[in-house]
Amino acid sequence: MTTRRKRKRIGQLTQYDKPHWDPLLKLLAEYLVVDFMWMHEVALKDGTQIHAYKNRETKRYLHLSKDGRVFEYCGEDYYREVEISVHMMEMVTLVGRLRPCPRCTGLDDWAGE
Numbered sequence: 001m002t003t004r005r006k007r008k009r010i011g012q013l014t015q016y017d018k019p020h021w022d023p024l025l026k027l028l029a030e031y032l033v034v035d036f037m038w039m040h041e042v043a044l045k046d047g048t049q050i051h052a053y054k055n056r057e058t059k060r061y062l063h064l065s066k067d068g069r070v071f072e073y074c075g076e077d078y079y080r081e082v083e084i085s086v087h088m089m090e091m092v093t094l095v096g097r098l099r100p101c102p103r104c105t106g107l108d109d110w111a112g113e
Contacts, residue, residue, distance in 0.1 A: 008078040009044045016040035020051050023064035027084070036062070044079060060092045 019038035039052040039061070050071050053062045063071040063079060070088075071079040082088075 006081045008074050008080045009046060009048075010077055011042040011044045011050060011079050012077065014041050014043045014049075020066075023051050023066055023068060024053050024062065026068050027062075027064065042079070050079060055092055058092060062092055 016039065018041075020041065021033065021038065024033050024036060024038075035056050036053040037056060039054050042050045042052065042063075044050065048065050048069075050063050050065050052073075053064065054060070055062075061073065063073055065071065070082050070084045072082045074080050
């Protein structure tokens with residue numbers, strides 16, 4: 001069975017003044033969101049709004065729609081919807097940060113001291 005690649009869609013920068021964090025907060029735990037900067041909002045030709053988030057350490061971007069879909073920037077103002085994967089998240093975030101933090105899981109006293 002073959003998987004069809006989703007078509008590229010053209011987008012236009014609409015604003016970079018009012019951050020919108022909801023799409024990132026739906027995808028990542030709050031302790032990971034602090035590693036990102038909101039950069040701008042893009043409107044695709046079909047009306048989809050995409051928010052660009054840049055990781056402070058890796059300098060890589062996540063492009064997320066308000067409804068949680070993930071997009072890849074293809075250059076020259078084109079975007080393509082992609083499936084999110086652990087591999088993709090590891091490339092964007094710092095390796096190892098995807099593991100649950102001890103403070104969030106209640107295991108912080110468990111660490112051997």
